[in-house]
Amino acid sequence: xxxxxxxxxxxxxxxxxxxxxxxxxxxxxxxxxxxxxxxxxxxxxxxxxxxxxxxxxxxxxxxxxxxxxxxxxxxxxxxxxxxxxxxxxxxxxxxxxxxxxxxxxxxxxxxxxxxxxxxxxxxxxxxxxxxxxxxxxxxxxxxxxxxxxxxxxxxxxxxxxxxxxxxxxxxxxxxxxxxxxxxxxxxxxxxxxxxxxxxxxxxxxxxxxxxxxxxxxxxxxxxxxxxxxxxxxxxxxxxxxxxxxxxxxxxxxxxxxxxxxxxxxxxxxxxxxxxxxxxxxxxxxxxxxxxxxxxxxxxxxxxxxxxxxxxxxxxxxxxxxxxxxxxxxxxxxxxxxxxxxxxxxxxxxxxxxxxxxxxxxxxxxxxxxxxxxxxxxxxxxxxxxxxxxxxxxxxxxxxxxxxxxxxxxxxxxx
Numbered sequence: 001x002x003x004x005x006x007x008x009x010x011x012x013x014x015x016x017x018x019x020x021x022x023x024x025x026x027x028x029x030x031x032x033x034x035x036x037x038x039x040x041x042x043x044x045x046x047x048x049x050x051x052x053x054x055x056x057x058x059x060x061x062x063x064x065x066x067x068x069x070x071x072x073x074x075x076x077x078x079x080x081x082x083x084x085x086x087x088x089x090x091x092x093x094x095x096x097x098x099x100x101x102x103x104x105x106x107x108x109x110x111x112x113x114x115x116x117x118x119x120x121x122x123x124x125x126x127x128x129x130x131x132x133x134x135x136x137x138x139x140x141x142x143x144x145x146x147x148x149x150x151x152x153x154x155x156x157x158x159x160x161x162x163x164x165x166x167x168x169x170x171x172x173x174x175x176x177x178x179x180x181x182x183x184x185x186x187x188x189x190x191x192x193x194x195x196x197x198x199x200x201x202x203x204x205x206x207x208x209x210x211x212x213x214x215x216x217x218x219x220x221x222x223x224x225x226x227x228x229x230x231x232x233x234x235x236x237x238x239x240x241x242x243x244x245x246x247x248x249x250x251x252x253x254x255x256x257x258x259x260x261x262x263x264x265x266x267x268x269x270x271x272x273x274x275x276x277x278x279x280x281x282x283x284x285x286x287x288x289x290x291x292x293x294x295x296x297x298x299x300x301x302x303x304x305x306x307x308x309x310x311x312x313x314x315x316x317x318x319x320x321x322x323x324x325x326x327x328x329x330x331x332x333x334x335x336x337x338x339x340x341x342x343x344x345x346x347x348x349x350x351x352x353x354x355x356x357x358x359x360x361x362x363x364x365x366x367x368x369x370x371x372x373x374x375x376x377x378x379x380x381x382x383x384x385x386x387x388x389x390x391x392x393x394x395x396x397x398x399x400x401x402x403x404x405x406x407x408x409x410x411x412x413x414x
Contacts, residue, residue, distance in 0.1 A: 003089040006082040014087030017133035025352035026393035042067030047118035049128035051079040052081035056350040058087045071116040075124040079340035121146035126156035145169040145365035152294035169371040171361040177377035183301040187346030189220025191339035199342040205229025210262035216239040267298035282303035290332040
């Protein structure tokens with residue numbers, strides 16, 4: 001099947017990007033060796049819907065090198081890098097992805113990826129799984145299972161599982177320790193501020209930063225904002241997370257209160273309309289709005305549009321909404337994932353662990369076919385394997401229990 005990409009002539013610069021991340025992903029390199037040796041992916045079809053940049057491209061190459069027939073699409077139009085897509089298409093992977101495509105074309109490309117009739121799949125946000133369950137149901141019986149990358153997608157999967165609509169097993173990769181502790185916290189924390197600072201060229205120090213949501217991603221965003229000198233305010237709906245934020249040293253309040261004092265707003269909740277009309281109505285002139293959650297629904301673009309007297313693109317990836325009273329609010333990256341719409345996503349060393357989890361979880365599904373459709377955790381042995389590979393790559397040795405210590409921890413006797 002022919003790829004659908006923007007410009008095949010961009011491949012050389014995409015190849016340079018992929019080569020760079022490959023040199024900084026030692027864990028996935030080790031997994032590649034293992035998968036090429038086992039050949040469990042030989043003859044299998046893999047469909048991938050992930051943010052299509054260099055690190056994702058290398059994951060696709062690893063699975064291709066292991067013998068799989070791989071088709072890939074982007075999980076967000078603004079995160080797709082056309083040079084990387086072109087490079088990947090030259091390497092034998094089928095690519096259906098273009099940067100900046102409209103919603104209609106985006107779902108067409110996801111649909112084309114699903115139509116490759118995969119045996120296993122990797123999804124990010126649930127769009128690939130959704131299309132298979134609503135439009136391409138005849139393909140469901142052949143699918144062994146899949147993996148989900150992010151919190152938002154797992155929320156959708158658990159809703160499907162609850163309603164008994166999920167047709168094949170899915171592994172919640174996001175819930176693995178080597179994913180949410182590092183990817184969500186340190187990856188999102190660094191890449192979100194990379195996107196904000198690269199796009200605005202404004203200082204963070206001294207500004208009031210409002211972080212909506214204090215899950216693992218929110219923790220990372222707040223921690224990095226504090227490190228940059230920001231005065232951090234956290235908003236939450238969960239009382240336990242709110243207390244945690246308070247004890248971590250942050251101010252905690254409602255969005256109604258925070259909207260009056262914030263300079264930079266970052267949503268990281270997975271919910272919709274987190275910042276909306278009543279909040280825009282009281283914000284300071286010059287407020288910067290952005291989202292680090294999966295879908296572009298956390299900052300209400302509908303309300304901004306309805307309240308604006310004028311809407312102007314003032315800089316790449318910055319739209320100014322000038323309100324009737326003259327106040328200006330700035331939305332970054334169309335309200336999409338700011339770390340990918342406005343930057344290059346998580347660091348390679350972080351995605352090294354996450355994508356190793358993805359590849360090994362797909363291997364696990366192929367080794368254990370016939371599992372009941374449900375949302376499964378990443379097996380502990382895979383989580384620990386990735387952690388050990390990461391430590392080895394860093395040249396770090398840790399202790400192991402002696403036989404006597406292991407027995408002691410399993411006994412209730414002194």
